Each structure stands twice: as C-alpha cells, then as structure tokens.
Amino acid sequence: MSGAGVPQVDQDELKEIAKAAKKLKLKVAVVAAQWHQQVMDGLVGGADRYLNSVGLDDYTLLRVAGSYELPVVAAHATKNFDVIVALGVVIRGETPHFDYVCQAATDGLARLSISTGKPIGFGVLTVDTEEQALARAGLSGSKEDVGSSSAHAAVAAALEISKLKK
Template sequence: MRTKSDAPPGDPAVDGAGRRVCVIVSRFNSAVTERLLEGAARTLVEGGVAAEHLDTVFVPGAWELPLAAREAAARGYDAIVALGCVIRGETAHFDHVSRGAADGLARVQLDTGVPVGFGVLTPDNLEQALARAGGELGNAGVDAARAALEMAALRGRLNA
C-alpha cells in the first residue's frame, strides 16, 4: 500500500542531501571497476551527496568488499556502495568469490541496517563486463548508487 510520501513505482526518491556515503571499489579488474566508480560517484554527487560526505576506499578484490563494508557501516555511513567485477574463469574460483561477495554484502546490510548498493558484476567475459560498466547496457555503478540512496531514504522514512 502506498502513502503520500512514497514515490511512484519506477520513480524512486534519490536524495543524498546530508547523507554520508562510502564507495568501496575492488582494484581487481580495474578497467571495469574504475568505470563503475565513475558512474556511482557522478550519481551520488548529482543526487545531492556533498563531496565532503563522499568517501572512496579501495580493496584488493571482490572477496574483500564485505569486510570493508562492515567497517564502513560501523563508522556511521548512511549508505555504502560496493563495486567489483568477478569474471568467470575455468575454475570454481569464480563461484566462491562471487558468492562470498554477494552473501557477505547481504549480511552486512542485514546485520547493520546500513543499505549496501550492490554493484558487483559477474560476467562471463570482459566484453560483457564493459557493456555493463558504462557501455551499451548501462552502468551498474549508477544502479548501485541509486539503490543505496533510495534505501537510505526509505530507512529514514520507516524509522521516523
């Protein structure tokens, strides 16, 4: 059931004014994650997050995103954006890293109540990754940033 303060479906409120946001970026597959970061940072600033309230930290890979997110949540950020790229290879390593990152980030969000925008790509190859990092299929960094801000706003409304 919608109330007057709810945004209509497809038109979510993305308001970062006054919010502190931490963007955590995997350095592995940096040709992809740097593009995700560009999209996320632009979206957050355009959404009203002040430059002094926007922090970016880098971690070695997607596996390390959950620990960094947990630390960011403990430091009082209103929202977190996690960006990474795990490209499928010939071994089970892909499955372990991508599942660990996804499960870990979900756990951080649920355990702390701090929204975590999920911008971890899991493509079969670099071409697919680039298509989703500012290419013809959009930018998952933008989507993750919008989701984080939308959920921070929702959390604020639900806790008011």
C-alpha cells in the same frame, strides 16, 4: 536480457532525492575492488556521477584488492557511514574460484546489510566474459551503468528506511 527493467530516474526524482539526502545528511562510502581496472573505473565513475547528481559529492572512496575483500571493508565502513556502495567485478575463469568469490561477496554483503540495517548498493558484476563486464560498466558504449544504479539503489533504500524510523 540484462538491464531490462532497470528503473529510470528522471530529473524531478533526482531533485527530490537530493533534497531528502541533504536533509538527512547522508554519509556515503564507495568500496571498490581494483581487479579489472577499466571496468572498475567505469563502475566508480557511474557511482560518482549519480552521487554528484544528488548532492552527495563528499563521499569517501575506499579501495580493496578484489571483490572478496568488499564485505570486510564494508563492515568497517558501516560504523561511520549511512550508505555503502560496493563495486567489483568477477569474471568466470577455468576454475571454481569464480563461484567461491561471487558467493562470498554476495552473501557477505547481504548479511552485513541485514545485520547492520545499513543499505548496501550491490554493484558486483558476476559475468562470463570481459565483454559482458564492459557492457555493464557505464563506459562510453556500455548498455548499462551498474555503478550509477547501485549508488541509486543504496541511497533510495536509505531514504525509505528513514521514512520507517519516523
């Protein structure tokens, strides 16, 4: 079942994250695809809600055409930002295009994160149907908020990395 086991972040933890993020002066970029506007609006909204809740409301939003373009723009963003949140959605169709785009986005973002040492929140929905995407988009009635959880994952990773650098 999707969403099972998603970590819940309480208000006390959000305050601790906000305090640490402020101390580190984290610069955040959200790189978001444009395909499937309703879903993408939900994902970006979820990232925005989370980043605002931890005091990182001065982030930069970069828009790309689709999920395939996320890695290249994220690569350029790693030069000026500490944390990247990558958001997109790929819905399976009748051709293998789905497989190629999902693999390119996933592999590209993973390699980029490892090679730069910068945390990248992976918020790319790879689903069979639009209904599945809407259920994860953080919209009213959605079961999940992948935009928010991806932003949390990236910020939390940045905080853990900062501990290792001491």
